[in-house]
Amino acid sequence: xxxxxxxxxxxxxxxxxxxxxxxxxxxxxxxxxxxxxxxxxxxxxxxxxxxxxxxxxxxxxxxxxxxxxxxxxxxxxxxxxxxxxxxxxxxxxxxxxxxxxxxxxxxxxxxxxxxxxxxxxxxxxxxxxxxxxxxxxxxxxxxxxxxxxxxxxxxxxxxxxxxxxxxxxxxxxxxxxxxxxxxxxx
Numbered sequence: 001x002x003x004x005x006x007x008x009x010x011x012x013x014x015x016x017x018x019x020x021x022x023x024x025x026x027x028x029x030x031x032x033x034x035x036x037x038x039x040x041x042x043x044x045x046x047x048x049x050x051x052x053x054x055x056x057x058x059x060x061x062x063x064x065x066x067x068x069x070x071x072x073x074x075x076x077x078x079x080x081x082x083x084x085x086x087x088x089x090x091x092x093x094x095x096x097x098x099x100x101x102x103x104x105x106x107x108x109x110x111x112x113x114x115x116x117x118x119x120x121x122x123x124x125x126x127x128x129x130x131x132x133x134x135x136x137x138x139x140x141x142x143x144x145x146x147x148x149x150x151x152x153x154x155x156x157x158x159x160x161x162x163x164x165x166x167x168x169x170x171x172x173x174x175x176x177x178x179x180x181x182x183x184x185x186x
Contacts, residue, residue, distance in 0.1 A: 002034050009041050017041045032058050036068055051075065069093035074106040077113045086110045101130030105137045112140065117147040135164035139174060155181045
């Protein structure tokens with residue numbers, strides 16, 4: 001059931017993915033794997049509250065589930081809520097997986113959302129060193145440079161993010177940032 005759920009998730013058939021994952025959870029209510037995948041599917045369905053609830057359940061079952069800790073912390077950061085808790089969750093995930101570029105990025109993004117831009121940039125650059133070709137991390141670095149009023153560096157990282165991004169809607173979002181920087185007076 002979990003694999004069928006994952007298959008449908010990858011095919012962007014989220015209702016089907018949810019159906020299979022709920023069946024898996026019905027058979028094994030404490031399956032961290034099924035619950036985690038369900039939380040991801042809910043996030044992709046734009047059901048943030050359900051995603052948060054399921055990720056909390058995964059952490060209740062295993063408070064050292066690095067992916068769930070990171071996912072919940074990053075979700076909070078993206079929403080701009082519970083930022084102190086987000087920081088604690090991501091820091092714990094980073095202790096469990098210290099060389100994970102995505103978790104490192106999450107900590108940088110939490111600092112960014114807290115308005116701690118220099119600290120954010122430090123962590124985001126570390127994340128970029130670990131995962132240099134990730135479009136989201138490159139965009140985050142650009143965002144941090146922009147907040148620190150380094151527009152040329154921001155533009156450089158936005159352009160790299162744009163080149164790496166394969167989703168049209170996300171490419172357009174980054175292109176809007178690039179265009180805004182290019183049209184600003186020097």
